[in-house]
Amino acid sequence: MIDLWKEVMVENAAAWIGWGGLIIGIIFGFIVQRTNFCTMGSISDILSFGDWRRFRAWLMATGVAIIGVAVLERTAIADMSFSMYVTPNLTWGGHIIGGFIFGIGMVFGGGCVSKNLVRAGGGDLRSLIVLVVIGISAYMTIGGLFGPTRVALVEPMTADLTAAGFDDQRIGTILSGVTGMASGTANLIAVILFGGGFVAYGLANKAFRSSPSHMIAGIGIGLCVIAGWLLTAMTFDEFADNPTLASLSYVRPAGDSIDYFMRFTAFDGISFSVVTTLGALIGAFIGAVTQKRFHLATFSDAPDTLRNLGGGVLMGIGGVVALGCTVGQAVTGFSTLAVGSLLTFIFIIIGGIVGMKAMEAMA
Numbered sequence: 426m427i428d429l430w431k432e433v434m435v436e437n438a439a440a441w442i443g444w445g446g447l448i449i450g451i452i453f454g455f456i457v458q459r460t461n462f463c464t465m466g467s468i469s470d471i472l473s474f475g476d477w478r479r480f481r482a483w484l485m486a487t488g489v490a491i492i493g494v495a496v497l498e499r500t501a502i503a504d505m506s507f508s509m510y511v512t513p514n515l516t517w518g519g520h521i522i523g524g525f526i527f528g529i530g531m532v533f534g535g536g537c538v539s540k541n542l543v544r545a546g547g548g549d550l551r552s553l554i555v556l557v558v559i560g561i562s563a564y565m566t567i568g569g570l571f572g573p574t575r576v577a578l579v580e581p582m583t584a585d586l587t588a589a590g591f592d593d594q595r596i597g598t599i600l601s602g603v604t605g606m607a608s609g610t611a612n613l614i615a616v617i618l619f620g621g622g623f624v625a626y627g628l629a630n631k632a633f634r635s636s637p638s639h640m641i642a643g644i645g646i647g648l649c650v651i652a653g654w655l656l657t658a659m660t661f662d663e664f665a666d667n668p669t670l671a672s673l674s675y676v677r678p679a680g681d682s683i684d685y686f687m688r689f690t691a692f693d694g695i696s697f698s699v700v701t702t703l704g705a706l707i708g709a710f711i712g713a714v715t716q717k718r719f720h721l722a723t724f725s726d727a728p729d730t731l732r733n734l735g736g737g738v739l740m741g742i743g744g745v746v747a748l749g750c751t752v753g754q755a756v757t758g759f760s761t762l763a764v765g766s767l768l769t770f771i772f773i774i775i776g777g778i779v780g781m782k783a784m785e786a787m788a
Contacts, residue, residue: 438660439694450704458712460642464751482643488623489647490760503658510763518582520768523747528776534736538675546709555737560679562741674753676744
């Protein structure tokens, strides 16, 4: 049955990606807007109030996504070896530096990329401008003005894991190689340790369990990431001109969206990254309107403008260097149990803490 559905979806992949990705993006944006899910806010809650619930929601989303990816692989729906996250070339320096820069940027920019998407959908013109800056900075870092510096910085801090006998950078693969245990057993242990552990960590807290918004955020966003993997796996064709096996991410897609709308006639169809970005805006708009919270807002003064624009630049650069953001790496990327995604996850948190301390010093 799965093979039959895959054959049907591959034959009309563009339509499935377009409409399916739009729906996933809408649901994601709606959930984030209605639950106030915010990774930067989760760090702020911890430092300011000792409230770990939004952080638990972040980990819950990642745990749910890890378990979902394991199921997709177990049922042979998805082959994560085609994902960009698990390559044996571990750009450890990029994950550390990029994650740290992104973490600082999300504080100065008033939230990560997905949070700015949701705010823009709710009428915040400041966030809309920050998104444009993120997209331009991301493209400048990929192959523009900042590209040579990125390459010169990251290449010396890249490890080829095949030299150590590892086929990829997944935690299960490395555990298997180090201990000698069967790969299936090692992968299962990694899924239980991180996927099950993150979910258990969230559910272990009574305040978290008794908060519907945090529970919905954690479970719902994790399911959105799984849905993205499922959709792109079912439409995946390795012989296509541009095969896609991915899920939600928002740094490069911010630049992809700008490029798409500027050069619409040059594209055969809309990509998963663009349609999910557009969907998140629409979902946030629906959430804001239904709560009667849609209103136009902008920068309060010149320092606020400079701070937010600077944060956008840092997020665009850091997100590309780290190959993702709070959603693209810390949830989507780490759902594959890639070591690089874990490094980015950790250093986004460290960068966020440093950024908040810097903001306090500047106040």
